[in-house]
Amino acid sequence: MKRIWEKETYALLYKTLVKNFQEYASWETKSYPKNRDNYNNFCNAFATSIGAKSGDAVKNQIAWATTTQDNVVDSHINVFLDNKTAAFKAGFITKKYIPSTFLCEYE
Numbered sequence: 001m002k003r004i005w006e007k008e009t010y011a012l013l014y015k016t017l018v019k020n021f022q023e024y025a026s027w028e029t030k031s032y033p034k035n036r037d038n039y040n041n042f043c044n045a046f047a048t049s050i051g052a053k054s055g056d057a058v059k060n061q062i063a064w065a066t067t068t069q070d071n072v073v074d075s076h077i078n079v080f081l082d083n084k085t086a087a088f089k090a091g092f093i094t095k096k097y098i099p100s101t102f103l104c105e106y107e
Contacts, residue, residue, distance in 0.1 A: 004050050004051050004052050005050075005052075005061065005079070005082070007082055007086065009050055010061070010082050010083060010085075010086035010087075011086045011089070011090065013046060013058065013061065013062075013086065014065070014086045014087045014089070014090035014092040015090045016042075016046070017042075017062070017090070017092055018090050018091050018092050020038075020042060021033035021034075021035075021038075021039060021042070023091055023092055023093070023094075024065075024066055024087075024092050024093050024097070025094065030066065031059075031063075040055060043055030043056075043058040043059055044058075046058050061079075061083055062083075062087075064079055064080055064083035064084070065083040065084055065086075065087035065092065065093055065097065066087075066093060066097060068097070068099065084097070084098055
């Protein structure tokens with residue numbers, strides 16, 4: 001079974017977000033850009049295009065890029081890093097949203 005969330009998928013997500021909704025710093029709230037309905041439609045359409053379960057699955061990925069985590073469990077380390085990296089490379093977030101130190105225990 002092919003993974004839905006690959007590095008290329010993250011890159012496309014954040015590149016498209018910047019194109020359609022600008023960088024995160026310009027958003028109206030922490031969760032939504034200025035046009036919430038368009039954003040919801042975008043998330044639903046993006047989910048459909050990649051085979052994700054719902055627009056909420058897309059929003060969950062975006063939250064990984066825009067929030068800070070004090071502790072990331074082993075099973076989510078790649079999700080955390082892939083989202084932060086893709087969002088930063090696309091210009092969606094600035095280094096303000098990337099921790100200056102990242103420590104984890106990985107077995």
